[in-house]
Amino acid sequence: MSAPSTSPAVRVPFAELQALLQTILQRHGCSAAVAAVLAHNCASAQRDGAHSHGVFRIPGYVSTLVSGWVDGTALPQVTDVASGYVRVDAGGGFAQPALAAARALLVEKARSAGIAVLAIHNSHHFAALWPDVEPFADEGLVALSVVNSMTCVVPHGARKPLFGTNPIAFAAPCAGHDPIVFDMATSAMAHGDVQIAARAGQQLPEGMGVDASGQPTTDPKAILEGGALLPFGGHKGSALSMMVELLAAALTGGHFSWEFDWSGHPGAKTPWTGQLIIVIDPSKAEGERFAQRSRELVEQMQAVGLSRMPGERRYREREVAGREGVALTEQELAGLKELAG
Amino acid sequence: MSAPSTSPAVRVPFAELQALLQTILQRHGCSAAVAAVLAHNCASAQRDGAHSHGVFRIPGYVSTLVSGWVDGTALPQVTDVASGYVRVDAGGGFAQPALAAARALLVEKARSAGIAVLAIHNSHHFAALWPDVEPFADEGLVALSVVNSMTCVVPHGARKPLFGTNPIAFAAPCAGHDPIVFDMATSAMAHGDVQIAARAGQQLPEGMGVDASGQPTTDPKAILEGGALLPFGGHKGSALSMMVELLAAALTGGHFSWEFDWSGHPGAKTPWTGQLIIVIDPSKAEGERFAQRSRELVEQMQAVGLSRMPGERRYREREVAGREGVALTEQELAGLKELAG
Numbered sequence: 001m002s003a004p005s006t007s008p009a010v011r012v013p014f015a016e017l018q019a020l021l022q023t024i025l026q027r028h029g030c031s032a033a034v035a036a037v038l039a040h041n042c043a044s045a046q047r048d049g050a051h052s053h054g055v056f057r058i059p060g061y062v063s064t065l066v067s068g069w070v071d072g073t074a075l076p077q078v079t080d081v082a083s084g085y086v087r088v089d090a091g092g093g094f095a096q097p098a099l100a101a102a103r104a105l106l107v108e109k110a111r112s113a114g115i116a117v118l119a120i121h122n123s124h125h126f127a128a129l130w131p132d133v134e135p136f137a138d139e140g141l142v143a144l145s146v147v148n149s150m151t152c153v154v155p156h157g158a159r160k161p162l163f164g165t166n167p168i169a170f171a172a173p174c175a176g177h178d179p180i181v182f183d184m185a186t187s188a189m190a191h192g193d194v195q196i197a198a199r200a201g202q203q204l205p206e207g208m209g210v211d212a213s214g215q216p217t218t219d220p221k222a223i224l225e226g227g228a229l230l231p232f233g234g235h236k237g238s239a240l241s242m243m244v245e246l247l248a249a250a251l252t253g254g255h256f257s258w259e260f261d262w263s264g265h266p267g268a269k270t271p272w273t274g275q276l277i278i279v280i281d282p283s284k285a286e287g288e289r290f291a292q293r294s295r296e297l298v299e300q301m302q303a304v305g306l307s308r309m310p311g312e313r314r315y316r317e318r319e320v321a322g323r324e325g326v327a328l329t330e331q332e333l334a335g336l337k338e339l340a341g
Numbered sequence: 342m343s344a345p346s347t348s349p350a351v352r353v354p355f356a357e358l359q360a361l362l363q364t365i366l367q368r369h370g371c372s373a374a375v376a377a378v379l380a381h382n383c384a385s386a387q388r389d390g391a392h393s394h395g396v397f398r399i400p401g402y403v404s405t406l407v408s409g410w411v412d413g414t415a416l417p418q419v420t421d422v423a424s425g426y427v428r429v430d431a432g433g434g435f436a437q438p439a440l441a442a443a444r445a446l447l448v449e450k451a452r453s454a455g456i457a458v459l460a461i462h463n464s465h466h467f468a469a470l471w472p473d474v475e476p477f478a479d480e481g482l483v484a485l486s487v488v489n490s491m492t493c494v495v496p497h498g499a500r501k502p503l504f505g506t507n508p509i510a511f512a513a514p515c516a517g518h519d520p521i522v523f524d525m526a527t528s529a530m531a532h533g534d535v536q537i538a539a540r541a542g543q544q545l546p547e548g549m550g551v552d553a554s555g556q557p558t559t560d561p562k563a564i565l566e567g568g569a570l571l572p573f574g575g576h577k578g579s580a581l582s583m584m585v586e587l588l589a590a591a592l593t594g595g596h597f598s599w600e601f602d603w604s605g606h607p608g609a610k611t612p613w614t615g616q617l618i619i620v621i622d623p624s625k626a627e628g629e630r631f632a633q634r635s636r637e638l639v640e641q642m643q644a645v646g647l648s649r650m651p652g653e654r655r656y657r658e659r660e661v662a663g664r665e666g667v668a669l670t671e672q673e674l675a676g677l678k679e680l681a682g
Binding site for chain 1: 422423424425426428453454455456457458460462483495496498499500501502503509511513521523525573574575576577578580581583584586587588590591592593594597599619621622623625626627630631634635637638641642645646647648649651
């Protein structure tokens with residue numbers, strides 16, 4: 001979903017936007033190291049047109065840091081658990097620096113054992129999930145990640161919300177082609193997209209959520225104010241969301257989406273949960289052939305009429321941004337500059 | 342979906358049904374070892390009320406074996422690839438004996454490395470997927486499996502079918518409770534359930550599939566005769582189905598769902614593809630705590646009003662069958678006895 005606005009668009013070089021975001025994050029309580037990781041992540045989402053996780057998120061990062069809910073200076077503690085298992089205690093900080101701290105060890109294990117898992121707990125994830133997995137595909141690896149979030153989804157057949165939007169992201173290399181990457185909320189809609197629709201005064205399609213009384217609604221504000229989202233695809237999406245709670249929280253040692261209490265931290269927006277990342281080295285079974293087979297899949301999908309591969313829109317936006325700079329509105333840019341002080 | 346029939350139901354002890362199925366499979370070309378694995382699998386599905394993969398499948402097994410399409414005597418070749426990676430060439434036989442041959446090594450690796458993957462290729466999978474994963478949860482492990490099948494699903498946004506029904510199955514232990522297990526086709530409906538509806542002359546709900554001209558239909562026969570299924574949950578289910586092609590076929594070295602040609606084998610029903618199984622040892626991060634956390638999840642799901650957990654109906658049917666025998670119709674039993682000779 002694009003960020004709807006009547007404010008004119010401007011283009012800013014990626015490095016400039018990243019530096020601006022880094023300044024904002026450091027000014028509000030992040031260490032330089034954490035701010036660098038988050039600024040790159042957020043600027044990348046904006047660059048790729050993933051606006052629900054772009055600069056739209058910066059006020060939420062800031063209010064959360066100011067509230068004391070997240071530790072912007074946390075040092076992740078990496079434990080080498082077994083030949084295919086890495087664990088990180090994110091120390092109440094963000095998940096992305098925890099991944100960055102463990103990443104080299106995770107890749108080394110995946111290449112040696114053929115598969116490896118990274119279990120992050122005590123972590124806050126407030127970003128898109130595809131930036132976590134796409135770089136593995138750039139290195140020829142296959143990656144799958146899940147993260148749970150905060151109670152806002154009614155399990156299929158239940159009466160009240162319990163699960164988070166609990167996204168699943170996947171990345172695989174593809175010969176002579178951008179990696180195949182998807183990142184999907186297991187809710188009918190991503191929370192950020194509901195927020196954007198509410199801000200823009202837009203109605204949602206049917207089947208996305210319920211209001212505070214549990215009745216179906218197309219009003220994004222009714223979903224955000226006491227209502228809840230539904231899982232995508234009925235009982236199947238609901239089962240996948242349940243799986244995400246088990247893998248991202250129970251398995252890692254993180255909180256379930258309903259377990260943390262941020263009521264003492266007004267302004268807190270970041271779910272304090274866990275994240276799991278599984279990385280497979282496809283060369284272990286099929287040598288260099290995997291990326292070629294992946295390419296054959298893409299060609300067949302195109303042959304049956306698919307006009308756009310998952311993730312393709314991001315690559316197109318990225319290419320334009322590489323030439324012309326990252327698009328944001330004048331209003332957004334002015335807001336960022338104000339936050340940077 | 343239950344097997345609809347006007348024929349009266351009978352109850353047969355599990356061991357008796359299993360022996361009958363084993364006789365049928367051996368009589369039509371399976372080795373004793375392969376027949377034992379398949380008979381147990383199929384009798385288990387019938388026992389648990391999973392009728393689309395119960396004795397309903399036996400005529401398909403028989404016609405496939407008779408056609409020479411599958412090797413019922415194949416000896417799986419297991420390769421110990423790396424500390425977390427096992428590969429099996431099923432030799433053009435069934436996937437279940439390949440899993441059985443590699444299972445001990447896979448579990449040993451998962452317990453040692455924390456995670457391990459089994460990549461099966463050159464295999465036929467004609468059964469439910471939950472029997473492959475549930476036993477891992479019985480041993481305290483978490484398992485995820487995917488298998489691709491045969492072209493019958495139109496990718497979201499495409500015009501023609503390409504993907505198989507491509508199920509995903511997941512199993513996790515749960516303290517003082519049956520394991521949490523789900524097995525979902527990434528198509529809007531499982532192929533076996535469409536066949537059962539066609540046989541019973543029932544119409545399907547809307548959104549399940551299209552006819553030969555690509556138009557939406559609720560007629561199961563129109564889907565089976567030149568039509569196709571749709572993915573569940575629109576573009577998200579479609580992306581998951583694509584992921585299954587990549588993991589079960591490209592990664593393992595198996596065929597994609599559209600790559601095998603069984604036209605020279607009239608009666609052939611079993612997709613000749615691949616299967617991936619990932620097994621994680623949850624004790625590596627959280628000791629014995631995982632199953633307790635899993636139990637907490639179940640209790641919370643019940644607290645928000647969920648009346649039935651995924652897999653729960655199977656456990657109930659299994660319990661009844663344990664006391665009273667496995668239910669099938671007189672007509673089905675007579676058909677099996679005839680096939681047994």
